[in-house]
Amino acid sequence: MGNRLSRIYTRTGDDGSTGLGDGSRVGKDSPRVNAYGTVDELNSTIGMLLAADGVDDEVREALTQVQHDLFDLGGELCIPGMALVEDSDIERLERILDSLNEPLPPLKEFILPGGGMAAACGHLARTVCRRAERAVITLSRTEQIRTQPQRYLNRLSDLLFVISRVLARASGHGEVLWQHERRRKPSAT
Template structure:
């Protein structure tokens, strides 16, 4: 972190612009800032999930994801910077395989719910998908590396699987969708 803030307010954003990591000022409504905000919200959603009782092998995985999301935000904040690597994406794939392997194969759609930790994992998954969509939109307008988009895609899959894992850890199964239940 190059600059340390002794005051939280700087007044530099009062006119509707904000500074990127390279010093360039952009509109707070730019696609890049939207993407950064979505990644920040995802990190906060994972932070809320981390406040819950979780299996011991889940907590460090989510904490590592939070650190990766700060790297990912740094990469988005500094155009041309590369911080998310294939190694980080591959780690998520390995964890996905490890957590998904003991689960029963899905035969039906599941509803995002069950236990509170599972519901929070599903909520984080939806925020992750939104962050991914924001990066896709940004990439249509400006150069964006593939790593962050791939990372968010795998992380959303992992959060889906963790929702299932957390329901089982809480003594619940999947909450299954019932087609035309209320018809």
């Protein structure tokens, strides 16, 4: 990294624009800024998950690597034409996903977000991940974007779902199942 920040504020964004990694300037509300900003938000929610009690070493190691990947993914989105996320990153997520999902019982009901603080943080990260994926798709409708960022986020949201299941079960709270039968059929009047 060539430049280090000695001052945090520059005032260059006071007009509602921001600089991309290639030196060009765009509006802070542009689809590109929205996409990499949402990836940054996702990285922060994973940081919250890692700060929660009850995250075992296997999950902690996987999520720490994910945070590094997300920083790369954000860089790829911030620098038009850059390629930082690779197919091997997606394949690694799939291996971790398969490993964590294999011992879990099959799903028979929908799961509500919850199951302890760590699991709830995992579900929050999953929903932010889906939003980041949608932002990348929106960006790809107007600008050339490689498929790897979208595929990475799609697989990561699946991984975060499985991690939330693992954490809920390990916490002793268990998974919170949607009770679809709680609604009674309307009575005929």
